[in-house]
Amino acid sequence: MIELNQSGLTIERVNGLAPDAASLKAGQxxxxxxxxxxxxxxxxxxxxxxxxxxxxxxxxxxxxxxxxFKCTCPSRKFPCxxxxxxxxxxxxxxxxxxxxxxPDWVNEWVARRDDQASRKKAKAEVQPTREExxxxxxxxxxxxxxxxxxxxxxxAAGLAELDLWLRDLVRQGLASVQSRxxxxxxxxxxxxxxxQAPGIARRxxxxxxxxxxxxxxxxxxxxxxxxxYLLLEGFKRIASLPDEAQADIRSAIGWTLxxxxxxxxxxxxxxxxxxxxxxxxxxxxxxxxxxxCGVASSRSAMVxxxxxxxxxxxxxxxxxxTVFDGDMVFYPSAxxxxxxxxxxxxxxxxxxxPTGYRSIDELFxxxxxxxxxxxxxxxxxxxxxxxVPVLVQSKFYLRDSDGGLAxxxxxxxxxxxxxxxxxxxxxFVFGEWDGASLLPLSVVADGIFFQLEGG
Amino acid sequence: MWDDLVSTAVIGTTAQAPPLGAESEGLSAILVGxxxxxxxxxxxxxxxLTAQWRLAGSRxxxxxxxxxxxxxxxxxPAINRRASHYLERMLxxxxxxxxxxxxxxxxxxxxILPPDLLPNMLDTARGNELVRPFLPTVAGRxxxxxxxxxxxxxxxxxxxxxxxxxxxxxxDRAALISRLRATNPGKAIELLRSTWSQxxxxxxxxxxxxxxxxxxxxxxxxxxEALSDSRIxxxxxxxxxxxxxxxxxxxxxxxxxxxxxxxLKSRILGKTRVxxxxxxDVQGKLKAARIELExxxxxxxxxxxxxxxxxxxxxxxxxxxxxxxxxxxSPERLIEAASDSDWSKVLIGGWTSAIxxxxxxxxxxxxxxxYLAPRTPDEKAVSFPGTAIAALPSDTAEALITMSLAHGxxxxxxPALWLTSAYPGPWSxxxxxxxxxxxxxxxxxxxxxxxxxxxxxxxxxxxxxxGLATEFGSGxxxxxxxxxxxxxxxxxxxxxxxxxxxxxxxxxxxxxR
Numbered sequence: 001m002i003e004l005n006q007s008g009l010t011i012e013r014v015n016g017l018a019p020d021a022a023s024l025k026a027g028q029x030x031x032x033x034x035x036x037x038x039x040x041x042x043x044x045x046x047x048x049x050x051x052x053x054x055x056x057x058x059x060x061x062x063x064x065x066x067x068x069f070k071c072t073c074p075s076r077k078f079p080c081x082x083x084x085x086x087x088x089x090x091x092x093x094x095x096x097x098x099x100x101x102x103p104d105w106v107n108e109w110v111a112r113r114d115d116q117a118s119r120k121k122a123k124a125e126v127q128p129t130r131e132e133x134x135x136x137x138x139x140x141x142x143x144x145x146x147x148x149x150x151x152x153x154x155x156a157a158g159l160a161e162l163d164l165w166l167r168d169l170v171r172q173g174l175a176s177v178q179s180r181x182x183x184x185x186x187x188x189x190x191x192x193x194x195x196q197a198p199g200i201a202r203r204x205x206x207x208x209x210x211x212x213x214x215x216x217x218x219x220x221x222x223x224x225x226x227x228x229y230l231l232l233e234g235f236k237r238i239a240s241l242p243d244e245a246q247a248d249i250r251s252a253i254g255w256t257l258x259x260x261x262x263x264x265x266x267x268x269x270x271x272x273x274x275x276x277x278x279x280x281x282x283x284x285x286x287x288x289x290x291x292x293c294g295v296a297s298s299r300s301a302m303v304x305x306x307x308x309x310x311x312x313x314x315x316x317x318x319x320x321x322t323v324f325d326g327d328m329v330f331y332p333s334a335x336x337x338x339x340x341x342x343x344x345x346x347x348x349x350x351x352x353x354p355t356g357y358r359s360i361d362e363l364f365x366x367x368x369x370x371x372x373x374x375x376x377x378x379x380x381x382x383x384x385x386x387x388v389p390v391l392v393q394s395k396f397y398l399r400d401s402d403g404g405l406a407x408x409x410x411x412x413x414x415x416x417x418x419x420x421x422x423x424x425x426x427x428f429v430f431g432e433w434d435g436a437s438l439l440p441l442s443v444v445a446d447g448i449f450f451q452l453e454g455g
Numbered sequence: 456m457w458d459d460l461v462s463t464a465v466i467g468t469t470a471q472a473p474p475l476g477a478e479s480e481g482l483s484a485i486l487v488g489x490x491x492x493x494x495x496x497x498x499x500x501x502x503x504l505t506a507q508w509r510l511a512g513s514r515x516x517x518x519x520x521x522x523x524x525x526x527x528x529x530x531x532p533a534i535n536r537r538a539s540h541y542l543e544r545m546l547x548x549x550x551x552x553x554x555x556x557x558x559x560x561x562x563x564x565x566x567i568l569p570p571d572l573l574p575n576m577l578d579t580a581r582g583n584e585l586v587r588p589f590l591p592t593v594a595g596r597x598x599x600x601x602x603x604x605x606x607x608x609x610x611x612x613x614x615x616x617x618x619x620x621x622x623x624x625x626x627d628r629a630a631l632i633s634r635l636r637a638t639n640p641g642k643a644i645e646l647l648r649s650t651w652s653q654x655x656x657x658x659x660x661x662x663x664x665x666x667x668x669x670x671x672x673x674x675x676x677x678x679x680e681a682l683s684d685s686r687i688x689x690x691x692x693x694x695x696x697x698x699x700x701x702x703x704x705x706x707x708x709x710x711x712x713x714x715x716x717x718x719l720k721s722r723i724l725g726k727t728r729v730x731x732x733x734x735x736d737v738q739g740k741l742k743a744a745r746i747e748l749e750x751x752x753x754x755x756x757x758x759x760x761x762x763x764x765x766x767x768x769x770x771x772x773x774x775x776x777x778x779x780x781x782x783x784x785s786p787e788r789l790i791e792a793a794s795d796s797d798w799s800k801v802l803i804g805g806w807t808s809a810i811x812x813x814x815x816x817x818x819x820x821x822x823x824x825x826y827l828a829p830r831t832p833d834e835k836a837v838s839f840p841g842t843a844i845a846a847l848p849s850d851t852a853e854a855l856i857t858m859s860l861a862h863g864x865x866x867x868x869x870p871a872l873w874l875t876s877a878y879p880g881p882w883s884x885x886x887x888x889x890x891x892x893x894x895x896x897x898x899x900x901x902x903x904x905x906x907x908x909x910x911x912x913x914x915x916x917x918x919x920x921x922g923l924a925t926e927f928g929s930g931x932x933x934x935x936x937x938x939x940x941x942x943x944x945x946x947x948x949x950x951x952x953x954x955x956x957x958x959x960x961x962x963x964x965x966x967x968r
Contacts, residue, residue, distance in 0.1 A: 011540045028544055032953055034928045092537060092957075167495035173467025219461045223510075226503030233500065360515040368511040375507050388522060391604065399522070404515040416574035419604065423570060423597050424525030435510050450571055 009064065013319045014087050016277070016451050017067070019077050023084060030085025033096040040106075041090070041097040044347075047106045048086045048097075060086045061106050063113060065347050066317025070109055078307075151196050155253060158195020159232050162188065166229055174218050182208035193283075199254035202282065203228055231376060244334040245374075251338070252376040257331060259340055267327025267342040270294035272301065273351050274320045275383060275430040276441025277451070284308060290318045291381050291430065291441070292339075293354065294328070300381040301328050301339040320442055321449035322348035335374035337381070354444060356383030356428055360404035367433060382406075382433035386426035389419045398429060398438065407437040414440070414452045421445040457509065460502050473498035482508045526600030533569045533595070534561055538961035541954065542568065546575045550954050552917055554579070558589035560962045567595035574601070577608040584630065587611060620646045625658060632665045640669035644677050656686040663692045670696060675703050682745045690747035698772035699812045706774065708744040712737060713773040714781045716766065717802075719792060729796040733762045737769075748772070763801050770805025774813040778806070786821035794825070811840025816851055819843045823855055826870050827862050839870070841877035852878050853886045860893045864900075865908045875911050880918030887919040891927050898932050898941060905937075909944040916948050921956035924949060 018024035030050065033039065037057055038049040044065045049057040052073060060071040060082040069083040079087075090097060102110070165188055169177075177184065185207045192201035203224070210221050234241070234249045241249070272292045279288045288305040303318060318341075325346040330336035357363045367380050387398040389408070396408040396415045408415060421427065421443055428444040442451050459474045472494055477483045485504055489497045534542075538561075545554050561568065568576060573594060580587045590598065594612045602608040610619065610627070619627045635643040647662060654662065663681060666674060674696070681693035682705075697705035716737060718730040741748065748768040759767060778789055793802040803825065810818050826839070844852060856878060859871040875890065890912060897908045928949045933942055 011536055025547070025549070028549070029950070032950060034949070034953070092540075166499055170464055170495050170498050171468050173470070174465045175467075218465050219457070222461050222464045222502045223506035225464075226499055226501070226506050228503070229496075229499035230503035230507070364513060364515055368513075371507065371511045388525075390518075390522065392518065397518075399518060403517045403519045405518055406515060416601075416605065417571055420570040420573045420597065420601050423600055424523060435513075445570070 009067075009087070009091050009319075010321070011088065011091055012449075012451060013321055014084065014091055016320060016453070017079060017087070018084055019079070023077050023079075023081050026081035027084025027088055030081055031088035031092060032085075033089065033093065035085070036089070036096075038103075039086075039089070039097045040102065041094075041099055042102050042106075045102055045106055045110055046086060046090050046097065047102060048082075048089075050082050050085070052082075058082050059105055061109055062087055062090075063110065065344075067319075068113065068317055154195050155197050156235075158192055158197050159200070159235055159253075161195070162192065162200065163229075163232050166225060166232075169225070174221060177221070178211055178217075185211075197254045198283075199252050200228070200231070201254070227375070242334070244332060247332040248334055248374045248376055251331065251333070262329045262331065262340055263342055265329050267329045268294065268297060268299065269325070269327050269345075270297045270299070271323050271325050272328060272341075273323045273354055274318045274348075275354065275381070276432075277318065277320050278432070278439075278441060278453075289379075290320075291432075292318070292328070293381070293383065295323070298355070299328075299330075300337060301330065302337050302379075302381070303339055303341065317348075319348055320451045321350065323351035324348045333374060335370045335377070337377075351449075353447070354383060354428055354430070356385035356430070358385050359400045359402055360384070360387070360398070360406045361400075361402070363406065363433065367435065379432040379434055382431045382438055384429045384431075387429050388424060388426050389415065389422050389429075391419075398440075401426065406433075409437040409439040412439055418443060418452060421450060457505055460498065460505060463498060464502065468494040468498055473501055475501055477505065477508075479508070523604075527596045529567060529595050529597065531565055531567045531595060534564075534566045534962055535964060535967055536569075537964070537966075538958060539569045539572060541958035541961060542572055542576070544954075546572065546579055550951055553951070553955055553958070554583070555585045555589070556917070556955065557958055557962070558586060558593050560959055562589055562592045564962055566593075566962065568593050568598065570597045570601075573598050577602060577605075577611055580611050581607065584633070587630070588634065617642075617646065620650070625661075628658075629661060629665060632662055633668060636665060636669035640666075640671060641673060643669075644674060648677065656689065659684065660686060660688040660692060663689055663696070666696055667699070670699060672700055672702055675700060679704070682747070687747065690745075691749050694747045695749060695772060695812065701774055701813070705744065705746060708740075709746060709769065710773050710777045712740050712744070712746075713769045714777055716769075717778075719782050719784070719789075729792055729798055729802070731766065731798050731801075733766060737765060741765075741769075759801065763798075766798075767801045767805045770802060771808035772812060773805075773809055775806055775809050775815050775818045776813070779817075786818045787824070790821055790825050807839060810843040812842075814843045814846030816847055819847060820851065820855060823859065823870055823874070827859060839873050839877075841873075844874060844877040845879050847878075849883075853883055856886060857889050860889055864904055865893065865897065865911070866904050867907075872907070872911050875915055878918075880915075881920070882915065882918045884920055884923060887915075887923055887927075890915060895931060898937060898945075902938065902940075905941050906944070909941065909948070913944060913948045913951065916951035917955070919952060921952050921959060924952035924956045927952060 015024060018027060036048040036050050038047070040047050045061060045063055047059070047061040049059055051057045058071055058073040060069075060073075060080075062069050062083060067087070069079040069087075071080045071082045073080050073082055075081065185204050189201040189204040192198070192204060207221065207224065210224055211217055213220060231249065231252055234245075235253060238246050238249055272294055274290060274292050276291045277288060279286065281287070286307050290303045290305070292301040292303065293299070294301070324344055326344040327342040328339045329342045331338045357366065363382050363384065367377075370380060371377055384398060384400070384406075387400050387406075390397050390399045390405075392405070395410075396412070396419075397405040398408060399405050418429075418440060422445060425445075429438075429440055430442045431438040431440040440452050442449060444450070456474060456477050463471050463473045472491075475486045475489055475491055475497055477486055482505065486501055489500050491497055533539075542557060545551055545557065576594070577590070577598070580590050590612050594602070599612040602610075602612040610616065617631070619631045623631065632643050632646070635646070643666070651659070659681075663678075666678075678693045678697050681689055682697075684690050684693070694705065697703045698709055700706055716731060716733050718732060720728045720730055748765070749771075750768075775786070779786060782789065784792075790803060790806070793799050793806075796802075803822070806818065807822055810822065822839075847855070852874075856871065856874045859869070859874055862871065863869070865871050871893075894908045894912045897904045899905075931937075931945055933945065
């Protein structure tokens, strides 16, 4: 049971849950008791009825334990404006909510959710020992193996094509690349999608940005092409590599493990601090990347959630600035980072001071060590314990007490807000490090957690 | 070696073989294993390996120069997160007109703004003179520290600095004059005098019009000098400012000329008649007195002949009290007499303008009463001066608004509309209830009527006591088929009041969250 006044909900966190600025604004407008006909709360659920344009009111309900949302409105945004409005109202003005037994429609939803959760758990536990018709299992295994074999072949053919393409490119020289525009890259990226190598396609789709990055672009482009080529080389001789290195190459190319396969493993139990979150679009997918850190294990974990753009339900309720006791299962890797939450043993709570690298140099060393294990790292968790945002020749950096500097990503829009939060004093900053610059996602200033929505 | 790899890649391996060496032994040992005959593979592999090698080996740049001084610990507490949330919404464009009220409440609660909203606040204050004066108080030490880091914000948290007069932009200088006029009006004149002969005609005219704030007898000599300016706009502005000073030479001469051309004659039955004698040398007298009249404009002046125009302009700047004294009659009697005459437009229109320069309670009351029931339907007061209404004592203003609201259907240019819009408030609960009651009376009638009063109502939402939000939230006769637009306007009105109530509560709250 959730103590309502202890759940880690603050206005900032609710704001962070909004899918976009327009939804947030609409939600704020609905965060007024007079827009609601029925407002109630009980244990971990909050509900209300809001008159919309239809004849019957929308029924909105929130399970605070993640939080999870449901609303009968037709909106495809998730959470919808009613859900946001109800939650903002709840955070701002709890006295408007009558505590008491939930109505039937709320009970049904809660029961359905509990049921789903226990089914998921049961599935995870039961599957490996499930008795099955020998013949059925054999048939299914066979189909699966056949499909996997087909994909291997298609990827191998696609990467062979890319190998030739890359050779052509450097044979002719990179000089003409700028004039050929993004189409050059988008075409080959599309072919890699067809070859079922989405990880490769994504790297190729990012090349136009490198080409357009100004002074020194050719060097940066060559570095990326070189890394891509190493990945192809790695795939050619994958069978000779250790299991974990194989897993990293396969995931960099675009194979993903089914969650079911991971859920059968034991998780790492710890108090997991949600340090930052970023939402971005990729192909037709909306991706939400959440960074967590284990309090006792000091392990970083990255959780990815996907939804089709325009559709709802990026569901996992990981709220930056909170901590929960849970089991995390990592994807196999020589430098495990990506993970899924297998189970939660507590509701989210506010956390106190997070820990981080004591200097920028420590981050660099840790990054180097990680690269030696997994050369395909794209973004790396960078918690910095005590840094000051500084302006050096009109560029923003983070500076540690030794004078070490880390460049802040030039397109980071909240740099003045970050400067204001620090006031020139050292503070905790969490960001994504890509080897050259850091994209801040959150800070802790004067003991208060702020999300900076890097974007 | 990296640079050699890049230049090979740029021109292509057809033209040049890739260099497969390296500065460091470790990397060389790896590169040596590459097949030098396969130029393309050699280049790509060497590039990938060298890039990774360099990336893994990179160390952060070090800057040992001293850091800028950090900001001092705040002396005042920041508003809580709930109050900040309202500020964030206003900065994001919701109910932006409540910002000054918000900041004033923060200042009087002895609190300051939270650091994370300061950049947005400073950006907003750059273009908003209503907000800017609060910043030195509510931005706190963090705000002053932050503003010093960014040249766009540098002056926002400082109390106006006179050095801006010599180096600032036109806008900065105008802002400085405005602010000085509120605190030390004589200092503003001193600054103006110090550079007056170098100012462009456009700036002279602009700066002069700023002097209406804090205008006093002490400004007369400077304004008298401006009457000899080469630019007509400057002379006109100086004339209208001097006319507003009752003890000035110019005001005395204006009054003398005005009352010399209007004559009132009593008739036998107590009715009065207005006679106007405009002699040809009125223009000459005006010129001799160095009076530069504004060109006549506005609806009242449109259809006037040349002589009537001069009279209209003259009456417009003559203190109204001169007429009551000269003829020893009340404003009501004078208005009545004028409305019977051929000169009603000139006199009543002129008096209406004049109370804008010389607010006068009795005259304002009499004119409003006249417009509530004009003799002729085309007698309209579309440009009734807001300054006259703003200068009324609040009980008088409220009584007049209450009276006007009871007067028929509120539509078109009904005086209640310009009265409610011009009366600055804060409004009493009683007056607020009266207008809401009037609005409820109009809901369910013709669409135009509803829209007119609801529009007026929403413009008043910022002036009413926010404690009435709940009361005003219900009791609207909207069940019986009010249009969506009506419901939307009512919603907006109530939500502005609710917003203000909640934001003020949050500011005053001792709760830290």
